[in-house]
Amino acid sequence: MSIAVHPDAHPTLVLNADYRPLSYYPLSLWSWQDAIKAVFLDRVNIVSEYTHEVRSPSFRMRLPSVVSLKTYIRPARFPAFTRFNVFLRDRFECQYCGSLDDLTFDHLIPRSRGGMTTWDNVITACSPCNLRKGNKSCRAADMFPRHEPFRPTVQDLHNNGRLFPPNYLHESWLDFLYWDTELEP
Template sequence: MNAAVSPGNWPVLVLNADYRPLSYYPLSLWSWQDAVRAVFLDRVSVVEHYDRFVRSPSFEIRLPSVVSLKTFVRANRQPAFTRFNVFLRDRFSCQYCGDRDDLTFDHLIPRSRGGQTTWENVVTACSCCNLRKGGQMPGEVGMWPAQMPFAPTVHDLHQNGRLFPPNFLHQSWLDYLYWDTELDP
């Protein structure tokens, strides 16, 4: 478990000015110290609190558990091409065998054959499948990805991020997560 997300560290869920999380994966969290600092600088509004206080000789404040930014932060239209985002697009599984361990990425059209390192040519692969495919084309080795690579939108990555919630979700956060999922009748 990430130390920043353990309950003993009192993480704070950060919402945009529209009360939606800045990101789902990783979930937009701040340390309680950063959140208290932002409260003092009048950059956030406290939405929910923990039942815990921090004190100085002249001041006492309840630790925030949920804050919202006072200024709306517009999300990037296109996500950055990073290893992490490729893994997130592919749901942290090898696109050839489905394994979730020892992940790397594979160029569908190998670089040795002119393939580029782009959204449309890179898939998540486990080390075994990557080694097996090597510098060959998918048809030459009969290895086709479960999902052809594509440039995801921020929405695509948020949708996939919701499938991997952090190990710790404080009760006060639940009303602010997953707003646009379908409700059961």
């Protein structure tokens, strides 16, 4: 589940049992209510907490800012073929001109010429480039993608997702979001 990320909502970063986020983009977040429910159902460990707390007449608890699942969820090796995942693979930019606006996707070999809707035949394109290329091959249109399309792994998409951080990152999340990023010498 994903929620709107606003500091006043006290969202909880959800980590797998190996302390890696379940997802980077969208970031794996739960509402504080769902996080507390998971704590009481003994499905998660609290890793870090906010200073804010919830209270009842007989109980008080600081809100979890980071939790880890008690049971490891094996991530899929390859992501589903979706428009969003194609855009994420291509870093939300037109593979012909680099534009970030008015994105759609283009078949390198047009469907009318037998092209399939697959990872290695579909790229992100802006509408003007897509219209310019039209029903032609890349060679006939003299338009070639900046990067050859490929079937990404979940890790490829996670790496790209890190390039688009959410509008809010609580300080307690930072070590868990970037701990496996290669350090510069």
